[in-house]
Amino acid sequence: MRTGMLLAAAAALLVSTAAARAQTEIVIQYPYGELFNRTHAEIREAFEKTEAGKDIKVTFRPAYESYEDGTQKVLREAITGQTPDITFQGLNRLRILVDRDIAVPLKGFIEQEKDFEAAGFHQAMFDIGTMKGDVYGIPFAISLPIAYYNLDLVKRAGGDPAHLPTTWDEVFALSAKIDALGDDINGMSYAWNITGNWLFQAPVFSQGGTMMNADETRVAFDGPEGRWAITQIARMVTEGKMPDYREADLRATFAAGKTGIHFTSTSDLAKVTDMIGGKFALKTAAFPDVKPGVGRLPAGGNLAIVLTKDPAKQKAAWEVVKFWTGAEGAAVVARTTGYMPPNKKANEVYLKDFYQSHPNNYVAVSQLPLLTKWYAFPGENGLKITDVIKDHLQSIVNGSRANEPLEVLKEMSADVEKLLPRGS
Incomplete structure:
Protein backbone atom coordinates (compact mmCIF):
# COMPACT_ATOMS: atom_id res chain seq x y z
CA MET A 1 0.00 0.00 0.00
CA LEU A 144 0.90 63.92 -27.37
CA PRO A 145 3.24 66.91 -26.99
CA ILE A 146 2.46 69.24 -24.10
CA ALA A 147 4.08 72.07 -22.15
CA TYR A 148 5.46 71.69 -18.62
CA TYR A 149 5.65 74.84 -16.48
CA ASN A 150 7.62 75.51 -13.32
CA LEU A 151 5.05 77.74 -11.64
CA ASP A 152 7.54 79.02 -9.09
CA LEU A 153 9.71 80.48 -11.86
CA VAL A 154 6.64 81.68 -13.76
CA LYS A 155 5.54 83.69 -10.70
CA ARG A 156 9.03 85.05 -10.08
CA ALA A 157 9.12 86.27 -13.69
CA GLY A 158 5.78 88.04 -13.33
CA GLY A 159 3.74 85.45 -15.22
CA ASP A 160 0.20 84.38 -14.35
CA PRO A 161 -0.11 80.66 -13.50
CA ALA A 162 -3.85 80.88 -14.19
CA HIS A 163 -3.25 82.17 -17.73
CA LEU A 164 -0.30 80.34 -19.24
CA PRO A 165 0.81 81.01 -22.84
CA THR A 166 -1.31 79.72 -25.71
CA THR A 167 0.92 81.03 -28.55
CA TRP A 168 4.63 80.77 -29.29
CA ASP A 169 4.95 84.55 -29.12
CA GLU A 170 3.68 84.41 -25.55
CA VAL A 171 5.97 81.49 -24.76
CA PHE A 172 9.06 83.34 -25.97
CA ALA A 173 8.08 86.52 -24.10
CA LEU A 174 7.66 84.62 -20.82
CA SER A 175 10.78 82.57 -21.48
CA ALA A 176 12.86 85.73 -21.86
CA LYS A 177 11.62 87.00 -18.51
CA ILE A 178 12.42 83.69 -16.80
CA ASP A 179 15.85 83.55 -18.44
CA ALA A 180 16.60 86.99 -16.99
CA LEU A 181 16.15 85.71 -13.43
CA GLY A 182 19.74 84.49 -13.22
CA ASP A 183 22.68 82.89 -14.96
CA ASP A 184 21.76 79.41 -13.78
CA ILE A 185 18.15 79.64 -15.03
CA ASN A 186 17.01 78.67 -18.55
CA GLY A 187 13.88 80.25 -19.93
CA MET A 188 12.74 77.25 -21.92
CA SER A 189 13.65 73.94 -23.50
CA TYR A 190 12.12 71.86 -26.29
CA ALA A 191 12.87 68.17 -26.77
CA TRP A 192 13.40 68.65 -30.51
CA ASN A 193 15.68 65.60 -30.70
CA ILE A 194 13.03 63.21 -29.42
CA THR A 195 12.77 60.03 -31.49
CA GLY A 196 11.37 60.03 -35.02
CA ASN A 197 11.47 63.83 -35.57
CA TRP A 198 8.27 63.87 -33.52
CA LEU A 199 8.66 67.45 -32.27
CA PHE A 200 9.49 68.73 -35.73
CA GLN A 201 6.35 67.11 -37.10
CA ALA A 202 4.28 68.61 -34.27
CA PRO A 203 4.60 72.30 -35.26
CA VAL A 204 4.29 71.38 -38.96
CA PHE A 205 1.07 69.45 -38.34
CA SER A 206 -0.19 72.12 -35.92
CA GLN A 207 -0.53 74.46 -38.90
CA GLY A 208 -2.23 71.87 -41.10
CA GLY A 209 0.96 70.83 -42.91
CA THR A 210 2.24 67.39 -43.85
CA MET A 211 5.65 65.78 -44.25
CA MET A 212 4.96 64.65 -47.84
CA ASN A 213 2.22 65.25 -50.37
CA ALA A 214 -0.85 63.00 -50.53
CA ASP A 215 0.57 60.45 -52.98
CA GLU A 216 4.02 60.55 -51.38
CA THR A 217 5.80 61.67 -54.53
CA ARG A 218 7.60 64.65 -53.01
CA VAL A 219 8.47 66.41 -49.78
CA ALA A 220 5.80 68.79 -48.43
CA PHE A 221 7.40 70.01 -45.19
CA ASP A 222 9.22 72.73 -47.15
CA GLY A 223 5.92 74.56 -47.69
CA PRO A 224 4.49 77.47 -45.64
CA GLU A 225 3.71 75.27 -42.63
CA GLY A 226 7.23 73.84 -42.53
CA ARG A 227 8.79 77.26 -42.91
CA TRP A 228 6.68 78.49 -39.99
CA ALA A 229 7.62 75.45 -37.91
CA ILE A 230 11.37 75.64 -38.40
CA THR A 231 11.27 79.39 -37.76
CA GLN A 232 9.70 78.75 -34.33
CA ILE A 233 12.44 76.24 -33.53
CA ALA A 234 15.06 78.82 -34.47
CA ARG A 235 13.32 81.42 -32.29
CA MET A 236 13.61 79.02 -29.34
CA VAL A 237 17.37 79.51 -29.65
CA THR A 238 17.58 83.17 -30.62
CA GLU A 239 14.76 84.51 -28.43
CA GLY A 240 14.13 81.74 -25.91
CA LYS A 241 17.87 81.17 -25.26
CA MET A 242 17.29 77.42 -25.31
CA PRO A 243 20.42 75.41 -24.37
CA ASP A 244 21.75 72.66 -26.63
CA TYR A 245 21.27 69.66 -24.35
CA ARG A 246 20.45 66.01 -24.96
CA GLU A 247 16.84 65.05 -24.30
CA ALA A 248 17.63 63.39 -20.95
CA ASP A 249 19.57 66.48 -19.81
CA LEU A 250 16.70 68.78 -20.80
CA ARG A 251 14.40 66.68 -18.61
CA ALA A 252 16.83 66.60 -15.69
CA THR A 253 17.49 70.35 -15.83
CA PHE A 254 13.77 71.12 -15.79
CA ALA A 255 13.15 68.69 -12.92
CA ALA A 256 15.98 70.31 -10.96
CA GLY A 257 14.11 73.62 -11.09
CA LYS A 258 16.55 75.30 -13.49
CA THR A 259 14.21 75.69 -16.52
CA GLY A 260 10.94 77.57 -16.58
CA ILE A 261 9.14 75.98 -19.55
CA HIS A 262 9.76 72.55 -21.03
CA PHE A 263 8.09 71.02 -24.10
CA THR A 264 8.07 67.27 -24.48
CA SER A 265 5.80 64.23 -24.53
CA THR A 266 3.12 63.64 -21.95
CA SER A 267 4.83 60.25 -21.55
CA ASP A 268 7.44 61.95 -19.36
CA LEU A 269 4.89 63.18 -16.83
CA ALA A 270 5.14 60.45 -14.19
CA LYS A 271 8.93 60.38 -14.39
CA VAL A 272 9.30 64.17 -14.27
CA THR A 273 6.85 64.46 -11.37
CA ASP A 274 8.88 61.89 -9.41
CA MET A 275 12.13 63.69 -10.26
CA ILE A 276 10.72 67.03 -9.08
CA GLY A 277 9.70 65.48 -5.79
CA GLY A 278 7.89 68.59 -4.56
CA LYS A 279 10.76 71.03 -5.25
CA PHE A 280 8.35 73.29 -7.13
CA ALA A 281 4.77 73.44 -8.38
CA LEU A 282 4.32 71.78 -11.78
CA LYS A 283 1.53 72.54 -14.21
CA THR A 284 1.03 71.20 -17.72
CA ALA A 285 -0.60 73.05 -20.60
CA ALA A 286 -1.66 72.41 -24.18
CA PHE A 287 0.73 72.67 -27.14
CA PRO A 288 0.71 76.28 -28.43
CA ASP A 289 -0.64 77.71 -31.68
CA VAL A 290 -2.59 74.77 -33.05
CA LYS A 291 -4.42 76.33 -35.99
CA PRO A 292 -8.21 76.03 -35.52
CA GLY A 293 -9.94 73.73 -37.94
CA VAL A 294 -6.85 72.34 -39.70
CA GLY A 295 -4.18 71.91 -37.03
CA ARG A 296 -3.36 68.45 -35.74
CA LEU A 297 -0.74 66.86 -33.47
CA PRO A 298 1.12 63.58 -34.11
CA ALA A 299 0.25 60.67 -31.86
CA PRO A 369 -9.48 65.52 -30.94
CA LEU A 370 -6.27 66.83 -32.57
CA LEU A 371 -4.76 63.35 -32.93
CA THR A 372 -3.20 62.35 -36.24
CA LYS A 373 -0.72 59.66 -37.32
CA TRP A 374 2.98 60.01 -36.57
CA TYR A 375 4.44 60.02 -40.06
CA ALA A 376 6.94 57.45 -41.29
CA PHE A 377 8.79 58.05 -44.57
CA PRO A 378 8.48 55.38 -47.26
CA GLY A 379 11.21 53.16 -48.62
CA GLU A 380 14.44 51.55 -47.50
CA ASN A 381 15.85 54.87 -46.24
CA GLY A 382 13.04 55.71 -43.82
CA LEU A 383 15.28 55.49 -40.75
CA LYS A 384 18.11 57.34 -42.48
CA ILE A 385 15.77 60.21 -43.34
CA THR A 386 14.98 60.58 -39.64
CA ASP A 387 18.70 61.07 -38.96
CA VAL A 388 19.09 63.54 -41.83
CA ILE A 389 16.33 65.76 -40.46
CA LYS A 390 17.77 65.50 -36.96
CA ASP A 391 21.24 66.53 -38.17
CA HIS A 392 19.90 69.61 -39.92
CA LEU A 393 17.86 70.65 -36.89
CA GLN A 394 20.97 70.21 -34.75
CA SER A 395 22.70 72.92 -36.77
CA ILE A 396 19.97 75.32 -35.67
CA VAL A 397 19.79 74.25 -32.04
CA ASN A 398 23.56 74.42 -31.51
CA GLY A 399 23.41 78.04 -32.66
CA SER A 400 25.64 77.74 -35.71
CA ARG A 401 22.74 78.28 -38.14
CA ALA A 402 20.01 79.60 -35.86
CA ASN A 403 19.81 82.79 -37.91
CA GLU A 404 19.17 81.03 -41.24
CA PRO A 405 16.42 78.45 -40.57
CA LEU A 406 14.86 78.76 -44.03
CA GLU A 407 18.16 77.97 -45.72
CA VAL A 408 18.53 74.95 -43.44
CA LEU A 409 15.03 73.83 -44.39
CA LYS A 410 15.83 74.14 -48.09
CA GLU A 411 18.94 71.96 -47.74
CA MET A 412 17.14 69.49 -45.48
CA SER A 413 14.34 69.07 -48.03
CA ALA A 414 16.82 68.46 -50.84
CA ASP A 415 18.70 65.85 -48.80
CA VAL A 416 15.47 64.02 -47.92
CA GLU A 417 14.35 64.03 -51.57
CA LYS A 418 17.56 62.18 -52.52
CA LEU A 419 16.70 59.37 -50.08
CA LEU A 420 13.12 58.78 -51.18
CA PRO A 421 12.25 55.70 -53.26
CA ARG A 422 12.77 56.08 -57.00
CA GLY A 423 9.71 57.52 -58.61
CA SER A 424 8.80 59.47 -55.48
Whole structure:
Protein backbone atom coordinates (compact mmCIF):
# COMPACT_ATOMS: atom_id res chain seq x y z
CA MET A 1 0.00 0.00 0.00
CA ARG A 2 2.77 2.40 0.97
CA THR A 3 4.61 1.61 -2.24
CA GLY A 4 1.45 2.29 -4.24
CA MET A 5 0.95 5.63 -2.50
CA LEU A 6 4.52 6.62 -3.22
CA LEU A 7 4.14 5.66 -6.86
CA ALA A 8 0.92 7.64 -7.10
CA ALA A 9 2.56 10.67 -5.52
CA ALA A 10 5.51 10.38 -7.88
CA ALA A 11 3.17 10.11 -10.84
CA ALA A 12 1.26 13.18 -9.68
CA LEU A 13 4.54 15.05 -9.32
CA LEU A 14 5.54 14.06 -12.85
CA VAL A 15 2.18 15.22 -14.21
CA SER A 16 2.51 18.49 -12.33
CA THR A 17 6.05 19.00 -13.61
CA ALA A 18 4.98 18.16 -17.17
CA ALA A 19 2.14 20.67 -16.93
CA ALA A 20 4.53 23.33 -15.71
CA ARG A 21 6.91 22.57 -18.55
CA ALA A 22 3.98 22.74 -20.99
CA GLN A 23 3.70 26.49 -20.41
CA THR A 24 4.17 28.43 -23.61
CA GLU A 25 6.90 31.02 -23.23
CA ILE A 26 6.31 34.37 -24.89
CA VAL A 27 9.30 36.70 -25.12
CA ILE A 28 8.64 40.44 -25.12
CA GLN A 29 10.94 43.34 -25.87
CA TYR A 30 9.95 46.97 -25.43
CA PRO A 31 11.62 50.40 -25.58
CA TYR A 32 12.61 52.97 -22.94
CA GLY A 33 13.18 50.94 -19.80
CA GLU A 34 13.30 54.07 -17.65
CA LEU A 35 9.68 54.77 -18.63
CA PHE A 36 8.26 51.27 -19.02
CA ASN A 37 10.07 48.75 -16.78
CA ARG A 38 7.67 49.26 -13.91
CA THR A 39 4.67 49.32 -16.25
CA HIS A 40 5.41 46.00 -17.96
CA ALA A 41 6.35 44.35 -14.68
CA GLU A 42 3.02 45.31 -13.09
CA ILE A 43 1.05 44.15 -16.13
CA ARG A 44 2.88 40.82 -16.16
CA GLU A 45 2.11 40.35 -12.47
CA ALA A 46 -1.59 40.94 -13.14
CA PHE A 47 -1.53 38.67 -16.21
CA GLU A 48 -0.07 35.79 -14.21
CA LYS A 49 -3.25 35.77 -12.09
CA THR A 50 -5.50 35.20 -15.11
CA GLU A 51 -6.48 31.86 -16.67
CA ALA A 52 -4.36 32.60 -19.73
CA GLY A 53 -1.47 33.53 -17.47
CA LYS A 54 -1.39 30.03 -16.01
CA ASP A 55 -0.55 28.56 -19.41
CA ILE A 56 1.68 31.33 -20.73
CA LYS A 57 5.00 32.41 -19.27
CA VAL A 58 6.00 35.96 -20.23
CA THR A 59 9.68 36.88 -20.18
CA PHE A 60 11.34 40.18 -21.04
CA ARG A 61 14.46 40.97 -22.99
CA PRO A 62 16.45 44.07 -21.97
CA ALA A 63 14.63 47.19 -23.14
CA TYR A 64 15.46 48.90 -26.43
CA GLU A 65 17.24 52.23 -25.96
CA SER A 66 14.84 54.00 -28.34
CA TYR A 67 12.30 53.36 -31.07
CA GLU A 68 15.01 53.52 -33.73
CA ASP A 69 17.15 51.06 -31.79
CA GLY A 70 14.18 48.72 -31.45
CA THR A 71 13.40 48.78 -35.16
CA GLN A 72 17.01 48.24 -36.19
CA LYS A 73 17.33 45.28 -33.81
CA VAL A 74 14.20 43.62 -35.17
CA LEU A 75 15.34 44.13 -38.77
CA ARG A 76 18.65 42.41 -37.97
CA GLU A 77 17.07 39.64 -35.90
CA ALA A 78 14.51 38.86 -38.59
CA ILE A 79 17.35 37.76 -40.87
CA THR A 80 18.59 35.17 -38.35
CA GLY A 81 15.21 34.21 -36.88
CA GLN A 82 16.02 35.61 -33.43
CA THR A 83 13.25 38.16 -32.96
CA PRO A 84 11.20 38.27 -29.76
CA ASP A 85 7.67 36.88 -30.00
CA ILE A 86 6.18 40.32 -29.36
CA THR A 87 7.86 43.66 -29.92
CA PHE A 88 6.65 47.08 -28.83
CA GLN A 89 7.54 49.62 -31.52
CA GLY A 90 6.95 53.32 -32.07
CA LEU A 91 3.76 54.08 -33.97
CA ASN A 92 5.80 55.44 -36.85
CA ARG A 93 7.93 52.28 -37.10
CA LEU A 94 5.14 49.85 -37.97
CA ARG A 95 5.37 50.68 -41.65
CA ILE A 96 8.84 49.26 -42.22
CA LEU A 97 8.03 46.00 -40.40
CA VAL A 98 4.93 45.52 -42.54
CA ASP A 99 6.78 46.38 -45.75
CA ARG A 100 9.42 43.76 -44.90
CA ASP A 101 6.77 41.10 -44.07
CA ILE A 102 8.09 40.82 -40.51
CA ALA A 103 4.93 41.82 -38.60
CA VAL A 104 2.16 39.21 -38.28
CA PRO A 105 -1.36 40.21 -39.41
CA LEU A 106 -3.89 40.18 -36.56
CA LYS A 107 -7.23 40.67 -38.28
CA GLY A 108 -8.03 36.95 -38.09
CA PHE A 109 -7.52 36.93 -34.31
CA ILE A 110 -9.65 40.05 -33.88
CA GLU A 111 -12.53 38.60 -35.90
CA GLN A 112 -12.64 35.54 -33.63
CA GLU A 113 -13.11 37.64 -30.49
CA LYS A 114 -16.53 37.97 -28.86
CA ASP A 115 -17.65 41.16 -27.05
CA PHE A 116 -14.38 42.83 -28.01
CA GLU A 117 -16.02 46.25 -28.04
CA ALA A 118 -17.36 45.72 -24.51
CA ALA A 119 -13.77 45.01 -23.47
CA GLY A 120 -12.83 48.52 -24.56
CA PHE A 121 -11.40 47.80 -28.01
CA HIS A 122 -12.69 49.98 -30.84
CA GLN A 123 -12.12 50.79 -34.50
CA ALA A 124 -9.91 53.83 -33.85
CA MET A 125 -7.48 51.56 -31.98
CA PHE A 126 -7.33 49.19 -34.94
CA ASP A 127 -6.97 52.06 -37.42
CA ILE A 128 -3.71 53.15 -35.78
CA GLY A 129 -2.17 49.76 -36.50
CA THR A 130 -3.78 49.15 -39.90
CA MET A 131 -1.76 48.93 -43.09
CA LYS A 132 -2.45 47.28 -46.43
CA GLY A 133 -5.93 46.24 -45.35
CA ASP A 134 -4.97 44.34 -42.20
CA VAL A 135 -4.21 45.11 -38.56
CA TYR A 136 -0.56 44.58 -37.69
CA GLY A 137 -0.33 46.29 -34.31
CA ILE A 138 -2.53 47.16 -31.33
CA PRO A 139 -1.74 50.51 -29.66
CA PHE A 140 -0.43 50.16 -26.13
CA ALA A 141 0.39 53.72 -25.05
CA ILE A 142 -0.50 57.02 -26.72
CA SER A 143 1.16 60.37 -26.10
CA LEU A 144 0.90 63.92 -27.37
CA PRO A 145 3.24 66.91 -26.99
CA ILE A 146 2.46 69.24 -24.10
CA ALA A 147 4.08 72.07 -22.15
CA TYR A 148 5.46 71.69 -18.62
CA TYR A 149 5.65 74.84 -16.48
CA ASN A 150 7.62 75.51 -13.32
CA LEU A 151 5.05 77.74 -11.64
CA ASP A 152 7.54 79.02 -9.09
CA LEU A 153 9.71 80.48 -11.86
CA VAL A 154 6.64 81.68 -13.76
CA LYS A 155 5.54 83.69 -10.70
CA ARG A 156 9.03 85.05 -10.08
CA ALA A 157 9.12 86.27 -13.69
CA GLY A 158 5.78 88.04 -13.33
CA GLY A 159 3.74 85.45 -15.22
CA ASP A 160 0.20 84.38 -14.35
CA PRO A 161 -0.11 80.66 -13.50
CA ALA A 162 -3.85 80.88 -14.19
CA HIS A 163 -3.25 82.17 -17.73
CA LEU A 164 -0.30 80.34 -19.24
CA PRO A 165 0.81 81.01 -22.84
CA THR A 166 -1.31 79.72 -25.71
CA THR A 167 0.92 81.03 -28.55
CA TRP A 168 4.63 80.77 -29.29
CA ASP A 169 4.95 84.55 -29.12
CA GLU A 170 3.68 84.41 -25.55
CA VAL A 171 5.97 81.49 -24.76
CA PHE A 172 9.06 83.34 -25.97
CA ALA A 173 8.08 86.52 -24.10
CA LEU A 174 7.66 84.62 -20.82
CA SER A 175 10.78 82.57 -21.48
CA ALA A 176 12.86 85.73 -21.86
CA LYS A 177 11.62 87.00 -18.51
CA ILE A 178 12.42 83.69 -16.80
CA ASP A 179 15.85 83.55 -18.44
CA ALA A 180 16.60 86.99 -16.99
CA LEU A 181 16.15 85.71 -13.43
CA GLY A 182 19.74 84.49 -13.22
CA ASP A 183 22.68 82.89 -14.96
CA ASP A 184 21.76 79.41 -13.78
CA ILE A 185 18.15 79.64 -15.03
CA ASN A 186 17.01 78.67 -18.55
CA GLY A 187 13.88 80.25 -19.93
CA MET A 188 12.74 77.25 -21.92
CA SER A 189 13.65 73.94 -23.50
CA TYR A 190 12.12 71.86 -26.29
CA ALA A 191 12.87 68.17 -26.77
CA TRP A 192 13.40 68.65 -30.51
CA ASN A 193 15.68 65.60 -30.70
CA ILE A 194 13.03 63.21 -29.42
CA THR A 195 12.77 60.03 -31.49
CA GLY A 196 11.37 60.03 -35.02
CA ASN A 197 11.47 63.83 -35.57
CA TRP A 198 8.27 63.87 -33.52
CA LEU A 199 8.66 67.45 -32.27
CA PHE A 200 9.49 68.73 -35.73
CA GLN A 201 6.35 67.11 -37.10
CA ALA A 202 4.28 68.61 -34.27
CA PRO A 203 4.60 72.30 -35.26
CA VAL A 204 4.29 71.38 -38.96
CA PHE A 205 1.07 69.45 -38.34
CA SER A 206 -0.19 72.12 -35.92
CA GLN A 207 -0.53 74.46 -38.90
CA GLY A 208 -2.23 71.87 -41.10
CA GLY A 209 0.96 70.83 -42.91
CA THR A 210 2.24 67.39 -43.85
CA MET A 211 5.65 65.78 -44.25
CA MET A 212 4.96 64.65 -47.84
CA ASN A 213 2.22 65.25 -50.37
CA ALA A 214 -0.85 63.00 -50.53
CA ASP A 215 0.57 60.45 -52.98
CA GLU A 216 4.02 60.55 -51.38
CA THR A 217 5.80 61.67 -54.53
CA ARG A 218 7.60 64.65 -53.01
CA VAL A 219 8.47 66.41 -49.78
CA ALA A 220 5.80 68.79 -48.43
CA PHE A 221 7.40 70.01 -45.19
CA ASP A 222 9.22 72.73 -47.15
CA GLY A 223 5.92 74.56 -47.69
CA PRO A 224 4.49 77.47 -45.64
CA GLU A 225 3.71 75.27 -42.63
CA GLY A 226 7.23 73.84 -42.53
CA ARG A 227 8.79 77.26 -42.91
CA TRP A 228 6.68 78.49 -39.99
CA ALA A 229 7.62 75.45 -37.91
CA ILE A 230 11.37 75.64 -38.40
CA THR A 231 11.27 79.39 -37.76
CA GLN A 232 9.70 78.75 -34.33
CA ILE A 233 12.44 76.24 -33.53
CA ALA A 234 15.06 78.82 -34.47
CA ARG A 235 13.32 81.42 -32.29
CA MET A 236 13.61 79.02 -29.34
CA VAL A 237 17.37 79.51 -29.65
CA THR A 238 17.58 83.17 -30.62
CA GLU A 239 14.76 84.51 -28.43
CA GLY A 240 14.13 81.74 -25.91
CA LYS A 241 17.87 81.17 -25.26
CA MET A 242 17.29 77.42 -25.31
CA PRO A 243 20.42 75.41 -24.37
CA ASP A 244 21.75 72.66 -26.63
CA TYR A 245 21.27 69.66 -24.35
CA ARG A 246 20.45 66.01 -24.96
CA GLU A 247 16.84 65.05 -24.30
CA ALA A 248 17.63 63.39 -20.95
CA ASP A 249 19.57 66.48 -19.81
CA LEU A 250 16.70 68.78 -20.80
CA ARG A 251 14.40 66.68 -18.61
CA ALA A 252 16.83 66.60 -15.69
CA THR A 253 17.49 70.35 -15.83
CA PHE A 254 13.77 71.12 -15.79
CA ALA A 255 13.15 68.69 -12.92
CA ALA A 256 15.98 70.31 -10.96
CA GLY A 257 14.11 73.62 -11.09
CA LYS A 258 16.55 75.30 -13.49
CA THR A 259 14.21 75.69 -16.52
CA GLY A 260 10.94 77.57 -16.58
CA ILE A 261 9.14 75.98 -19.55
CA HIS A 262 9.76 72.55 -21.03
CA PHE A 263 8.09 71.02 -24.10
CA THR A 264 8.07 67.27 -24.48
CA SER A 265 5.80 64.23 -24.53
CA THR A 266 3.12 63.64 -21.95
CA SER A 267 4.83 60.25 -21.55
CA ASP A 268 7.44 61.95 -19.36
CA LEU A 269 4.89 63.18 -16.83
CA ALA A 270 5.14 60.45 -14.19
CA LYS A 271 8.93 60.38 -14.39
CA VAL A 272 9.30 64.17 -14.27
CA THR A 273 6.85 64.46 -11.37
CA ASP A 274 8.88 61.89 -9.41
CA MET A 275 12.13 63.69 -10.26
CA ILE A 276 10.72 67.03 -9.08
CA GLY A 277 9.70 65.48 -5.79
CA GLY A 278 7.89 68.59 -4.56
CA LYS A 279 10.76 71.03 -5.25
CA PHE A 280 8.35 73.29 -7.13
CA ALA A 281 4.77 73.44 -8.38
CA LEU A 282 4.32 71.78 -11.78
CA LYS A 283 1.53 72.54 -14.21
CA THR A 284 1.03 71.20 -17.72
CA ALA A 285 -0.60 73.05 -20.60
CA ALA A 286 -1.66 72.41 -24.18
CA PHE A 287 0.73 72.67 -27.14
CA PRO A 288 0.71 76.28 -28.43
CA ASP A 289 -0.64 77.71 -31.68
CA VAL A 290 -2.59 74.77 -33.05
CA LYS A 291 -4.42 76.33 -35.99
CA PRO A 292 -8.21 76.03 -35.52
CA GLY A 293 -9.94 73.73 -37.94
CA VAL A 294 -6.85 72.34 -39.70
CA GLY A 295 -4.18 71.91 -37.03
CA ARG A 296 -3.36 68.45 -35.74
CA LEU A 297 -0.74 66.86 -33.47
CA PRO A 298 1.12 63.58 -34.11
CA ALA A 299 0.25 60.67 -31.86
CA GLY A 300 3.35 59.37 -30.15
CA GLY A 301 3.71 56.16 -28.24
CA ASN A 302 3.99 52.53 -29.17
CA LEU A 303 2.03 49.47 -30.18
CA ALA A 304 2.29 45.73 -29.68
CA ILE A 305 3.34 43.75 -32.76
CA VAL A 306 3.42 39.96 -32.98
CA LEU A 307 6.53 38.60 -34.71
CA THR A 308 6.56 34.86 -34.01
CA LYS A 309 5.81 32.72 -37.06
CA ASP A 310 4.90 29.66 -34.96
CA PRO A 311 1.07 29.20 -35.11
CA ALA A 312 0.84 27.90 -31.52
CA LYS A 313 2.96 30.75 -30.21
CA GLN A 314 0.91 33.23 -32.22
CA LYS A 315 -2.22 32.17 -30.30
CA ALA A 316 -0.43 32.63 -26.99
CA ALA A 317 1.06 35.93 -28.14
CA TRP A 318 -2.41 37.15 -29.04
CA GLU A 319 -3.61 36.39 -25.48
CA VAL A 320 -0.69 38.46 -24.16
CA VAL A 321 -1.37 41.35 -26.54
CA LYS A 322 -5.05 41.34 -25.59
CA PHE A 323 -4.25 41.66 -21.89
CA TRP A 324 -1.48 44.24 -22.31
CA THR A 325 -3.72 46.50 -24.46
CA GLY A 326 -6.93 45.62 -22.64
CA ALA A 327 -8.58 47.62 -19.90
CA GLU A 328 -6.51 46.35 -16.98
CA GLY A 329 -3.18 46.65 -18.75
CA ALA A 330 -4.07 50.06 -20.16
CA ALA A 331 -5.00 51.36 -16.72
CA VAL A 332 -1.53 50.43 -15.46
CA VAL A 333 -0.07 52.45 -18.34
CA ALA A 334 -1.96 55.57 -17.25
CA ARG A 335 -1.08 55.21 -13.57
CA THR A 336 2.63 54.49 -14.04
CA THR A 337 3.46 56.82 -16.96
CA GLY A 338 2.10 59.97 -18.56
CA TYR A 339 0.76 58.03 -21.54
CA MET A 340 -2.93 57.82 -22.38
CA PRO A 341 -4.51 54.39 -22.78
CA PRO A 342 -6.43 54.01 -26.06
CA ASN A 343 -8.70 51.36 -24.51
CA LYS A 344 -12.14 52.86 -23.79
CA LYS A 345 -12.95 50.63 -20.83
CA ALA A 346 -9.71 51.65 -19.13
CA ASN A 347 -10.73 55.30 -19.31
CA GLU A 348 -14.41 54.81 -18.47
CA VAL A 349 -14.10 52.23 -15.68
CA TYR A 350 -10.57 51.81 -14.31
CA LEU A 351 -9.60 55.48 -14.61
CA LYS A 352 -12.95 57.08 -13.87
CA ASP A 353 -11.63 59.18 -10.99
CA PHE A 354 -7.96 59.22 -11.97
CA TYR A 355 -8.00 62.27 -14.22
CA GLN A 356 -10.04 64.31 -11.75
CA SER A 357 -7.31 63.91 -9.17
CA HIS A 358 -4.51 64.20 -11.78
CA PRO A 359 -5.26 67.32 -13.86
CA ASN A 360 -1.73 67.40 -15.28
CA ASN A 361 -2.45 64.03 -16.92
CA TYR A 362 -5.76 65.25 -18.32
CA VAL A 363 -4.20 68.00 -20.47
CA ALA A 364 -3.08 65.51 -23.12
CA VAL A 365 -6.47 63.76 -23.01
CA SER A 366 -8.11 67.12 -23.79
CA GLN A 367 -6.01 67.28 -26.97
CA LEU A 368 -7.20 63.90 -28.30
CA PRO A 369 -9.48 65.52 -30.94
CA LEU A 370 -6.27 66.83 -32.57
CA LEU A 371 -4.76 63.35 -32.93
CA THR A 372 -3.20 62.35 -36.24
CA LYS A 373 -0.72 59.66 -37.32
CA TRP A 374 2.98 60.01 -36.57
CA TYR A 375 4.44 60.02 -40.06
CA ALA A 376 6.94 57.45 -41.29
CA PHE A 377 8.79 58.05 -44.57
CA PRO A 378 8.48 55.38 -47.26
CA GLY A 379 11.21 53.16 -48.62
CA GLU A 380 14.44 51.55 -47.50
CA ASN A 381 15.85 54.87 -46.24
CA GLY A 382 13.04 55.71 -43.82
CA LEU A 383 15.28 55.49 -40.75
CA LYS A 384 18.11 57.34 -42.48
CA ILE A 385 15.77 60.21 -43.34
CA THR A 386 14.98 60.58 -39.64
CA ASP A 387 18.70 61.07 -38.96
CA VAL A 388 19.09 63.54 -41.83
CA ILE A 389 16.33 65.76 -40.46
CA LYS A 390 17.77 65.50 -36.96
CA ASP A 391 21.24 66.53 -38.17
CA HIS A 392 19.90 69.61 -39.92
CA LEU A 393 17.86 70.65 -36.89
CA GLN A 394 20.97 70.21 -34.75
CA SER A 395 22.70 72.92 -36.77
CA ILE A 396 19.97 75.32 -35.67
CA VAL A 397 19.79 74.25 -32.04
CA ASN A 398 23.56 74.42 -31.51
CA GLY A 399 23.41 78.04 -32.66
CA SER A 400 25.64 77.74 -35.71
CA ARG A 401 22.74 78.28 -38.14
CA ALA A 402 20.01 79.60 -35.86
CA ASN A 403 19.81 82.79 -37.91
CA GLU A 404 19.17 81.03 -41.24
CA PRO A 405 16.42 78.45 -40.57
CA LEU A 406 14.86 78.76 -44.03
CA GLU A 407 18.16 77.97 -45.72
CA VAL A 408 18.53 74.95 -43.44
CA LEU A 409 15.03 73.83 -44.39
CA LYS A 410 15.83 74.14 -48.09
CA GLU A 411 18.94 71.96 -47.74
CA MET A 412 17.14 69.49 -45.48
CA SER A 413 14.34 69.07 -48.03
CA ALA A 414 16.82 68.46 -50.84
CA ASP A 415 18.70 65.85 -48.80
CA VAL A 416 15.47 64.02 -47.92
CA GLU A 417 14.35 64.03 -51.57
CA LYS A 418 17.56 62.18 -52.52
CA LEU A 419 16.70 59.37 -50.08
CA LEU A 420 13.12 58.78 -51.18
CA PRO A 421 12.25 55.70 -53.26
CA ARG A 422 12.77 56.08 -57.00
CA GLY A 423 9.71 57.52 -58.61
CA SER A 424 8.80 59.47 -55.48
